[in-house]
Amino acid sequence: MIQRYAVVLAAGQGSRMKSKLYKVLHPVAGKPMVGHVIEQVEATGANEIVTIVGFGAEKVKDYLGNRTNYAVQEEQLGTGHAVIQAETHLKDKEGITLVICGDTPLLTAETLNNLFDYHQEKGAKATILTAHAQNPTGYGRIIRNKENSVEKIVEQKDASEAERLVQEVNTGTYCFDNRLLFETLSQVGNQNSQGEYYLPDVIEILKKQNEIVDAYKMISENEGKGVNDRVALAEASQLMRERINKMHMQNGVTMIDPTTTYIDSDIVIGSDTVIEASVSLKGKTIIGEDCFIGAHSEISNSIISDGVRVTNSTVKDSVMEKNSNIGPYSHLRPNSHVGEAVHIGNFVEIKNATLGLKTKVGHLTYIGDADLGENINVGCGTIFVNYDGKNKFRTTVGKNVFVGCNANLIAPLTIGENVYIAAGSTITRDIPTEAMAIARARQENKLEYYNKLPH
Template identity: 60%
Template sequence: MTNQYAVVLAAGQGTRMKSKLYKVLHPVCGKPMVEHVVEQIESLNMNEIITIVGHGAEKVKERLVDRSKFVMQEEQLGTAHAVLQAKSLLENKEGVTLVICGDTPLIQDTTIEALMKYHHEKRAKATILTTTIEDPTGYGRIIRDDLGIVGKIVEEKDASEQEKRVTEINTGTYCFDNQVLFDALSKVSNDNAQGEYYLPDVIKILKDADEVVAAYRIDDFEESLGVNDRIALAEAGKIMRKRINEKHMRAGVTLANPESIYIDAGVVIGQDTVIESNVTLRGKTTIGEDCIITSGTDCTNAEIGDRVWIRTSEIEDSKVGNDVQIGPYAHLRPESDIHDHVKIGNYVETKKAVVGEGTKLPHFIYMGDAEIGKNVNVGCGSISVNYDGKNKHKTIIGDNVFIGCNSNLIAPVTIHSNTYVAAGSTITEDVPEEALAIARTRQTNKEGYMSKMNFVK
């Protein structure tokens, strides 16, 4: 089998993005553009992936660590100059090298695979990935002869009026015979208006040497979309979201209004789950089967079990078991662990809290830094008072506990199993098993008080 290599061009700052974040790190559906590209390449069993980095090198390396080798392009002097930086790693190796831009997040592994297969079939030294577009303004044109053989790539500024009417364009993705590529790169000149070394010049060098140059044309221009500004970034996100949503629907997920549902690329959803409008699922969120996610819900890195009903709530970096009800307007903050058959009601907030099986937190409750057992009922308005102004402290509640309404549990404190906390109590000491805890002053009625204060007319 022929060796296969990939060179990913990811050194440019992307000035048109008008951003402090380097271009290839801008996310599309939850992942940086360059990560989308590398993921597609990885599935093709490349011998080596080499990413050319420049601006933002360390941050690019962080995202692709252990997935790519890296070469630094100190000065950005054009695409040919960028590929040339991989010379020390690839120059003398036999095989085929894919050159692809890190700002093309929509390209798919099937397209890359077809390009490389076509390259082999044509026994070409270089194969250009091309597409057609109604308005090719700004793109390099693919000029073919009467037999359809590729003659050259002509950039917009160098094209004649007749050449400008050609609608087949260069996408910026190529396959090369590896040794031929690096030999040709040494011959590329920067004799142009920008004083840069351009990769398309390799095609002319190979044609002049009577080498076979082919072009593989794809029908879908969207796959080749390069992101150079915020407008293209939004367009790429729109296309990617449509692709993601259709994949989930084909797998048995109901999306009530796909155009209004935002699902990141890494999200997993089980069959027969129903997702309503204006739902956002981010990061590594996983959702089980037969769930109902209602409008306005936002989940980030959430692990949701089966048969869960989430109503207009937010869940971050938390785990939810099976047969759980959440919301409306609940907020599960990071490190919440909600076990099976739990009810989390309206305006309930948890943070770093374990909630045991069958427990109910019906409404207007805060449980932070808490460990709550099974079959506990926490009354309305109750809170774990976990912060003393300097440190966080833990509240532990055992099994089968009843916490009355408007109770304050001052941590660190333990409410042992099978206990009852009276409504309105402020608990500052541990409650032993089987006890009733009452922590409030006795009611006193002052008769005639209102008349004496002239409050009654």
């Protein structure tokens, strides 16, 4: 089987982004652009990937890790100069090399596989990935001869009036015979206004050597879009989200308003789940079947099991077990684990806590650094007081406990099973099993107090 290699161009600073963040690390649907590119290249079965890095190299390496080899382009001297940095990894190998830009996050493995296969079937030494552009302004044009073979690539500034009318454009993605690519790159000069070494010059050199140069026109123009500024970044993000939402809907997810539903690329959603308008699902979130995610909810890096209802609430780095529910206007902060059939009502905040089976937290409550057992009722206005200004402390509550309204539980604290806590109590000591705790001042009524006041 013919070996497949890939060179990912990710060395450009991206000055038009006007950003402190390295261009290819700008996110599209929750993932850096270069992450999308590497993921799709990996899906083609590439035997080796070399990423060309420059400005911000360490941050790119930190993100991609050992998924790729690296070569450094110290000076930004053009795309040809960038590719030749990979020769220490690839120069003497037999096979096909894909050259792809790290700022083209919309390209899919399906299209890249089609490009590889087309290149091989045609026996080409170079194959250009092209697209039909409704507005080709700014793109290099693919000029074909009478036999429909590729004659040359003409850049916008060098194109004649007739050539500017051509709508088949170069996407900047190519397949090459690997050995011939590096042999030919050594012949590329920089006699141009920018003093740079351009990869498309390889095409011209191969044509002069009577090698087969071809072009594969992909179906979708949008896939080939590169991102050079914030406007293009927003356009790519919108296209990616449309693709993601369509995929989930085709898999059995109902979206009330897909245009306002924001789902990151790695999200998993089960069938028959309903997602209302203005929902954001981020990170590595997994949502089960038959769930309801209400309008304006935000869920990130969390596991939402089957049959869960999230109503206008925020869930972050947490787990909700089957048939539990939350909201409206509540917040699961990191490391919260909500057990099966747990009810969390409105204006509740939970942090670094576990809630057991069928426990109920109705409203206006804070639970932090606590472990609650099964079948507990937490009354309105209850506060788990976990912080003394310097240190955090934990509270443990046994099963079948009833906590009355407006209670303060001062950690560290252990509350046994089958306990009752009277409303308005401030609990500072452990409570044994089956006890009732009352910790509030005795009421005194001052008779005829009104008559003693001046009127």
